[in-house]
Amino acid sequence: MCPQDTHSTASDGGHRPSESSEMPVSGDIYPTAADLVSAEDLDGEVCLYRSDIDEVLVLNTTAADVWRLSDGEQDLETITSMLARAYDTDTTSIRADVHHVVASLIGRGFLTAAGR
Numbered sequence: 001m002c003p004q005d006t007h008s009t010a011s012d013g014g015h016r017p018s019e020s021s022e023m024p025v026s027g028d029i030y031p032t033a034a035d036l037v038s039a040e041d042l043d044g045e046v047c048l049y050r051s052d053i054d055e056v057l058v059l060n061t062t063a064a065d066v067w068r069l070s071d072g073e074q075d076l077e078t079i080t081s082m083l084a085r086a087y088d089t090d091t092t093s094i095r096a097d098v099h100h101v102v103a104s105l106i107g108r109g110f111l112t113a114a115g116r
Contacts, residue, residue: 024099024103025076025099025102025103025106025113026076028075028076028077028115029075029076029102029113029114029115030072030073030074030075030076030113030114030115031070031072031076031079031102031105031106031111031112031113032070032071032072032111032112032113032114033070033071033110033111033112034050034109034110034111034112035112036050036051036052037049037050037051037109037110038051039067041064042058044061044064045058045059045060045061045064046058046059046063046064046067046068047059048067048110050109050110053109055108057108057110062097062101063101065083065086066079066083066098066101066102066105067101067105067111069082069083070102070105070111072114076098076099076102076113077091079098079102080094080095080098080099083098
């Protein structure tokens with residue numbers, strides 16, 4: 001069970017920062033869990049915990065799918081394509097949302113991203 005000291009629930013991986021403060025991401029990054037982040041599946045949602053700042057974040061099902069695919073093995077465009085196939089839609093329709101989730105999780109320190 002996730003610790004409940006600090007709790008944030010969001011459908012998009014966190015609060016939506018203002019456009020000027022959100023870190024833009026490109027499709028050629030390989031997102032992966034940051035150090036000191038643990039994750040637990042809870043009935044289709046994912047509970048993330050950052051032990052360094054004692055913060056909990058609960059992702060909804062869609063953001064959880066993005067999280068699960070962010071394993072450092074796929075770049076962001078591949079993740080977007082995989083989700084488009086899973087949701088039976090085109091990548092153009094979901095690209096902005098997927099990029100927003102990843103940017104938000106990077107900005108809050110739950111994901112890191114590297115290019116190859």
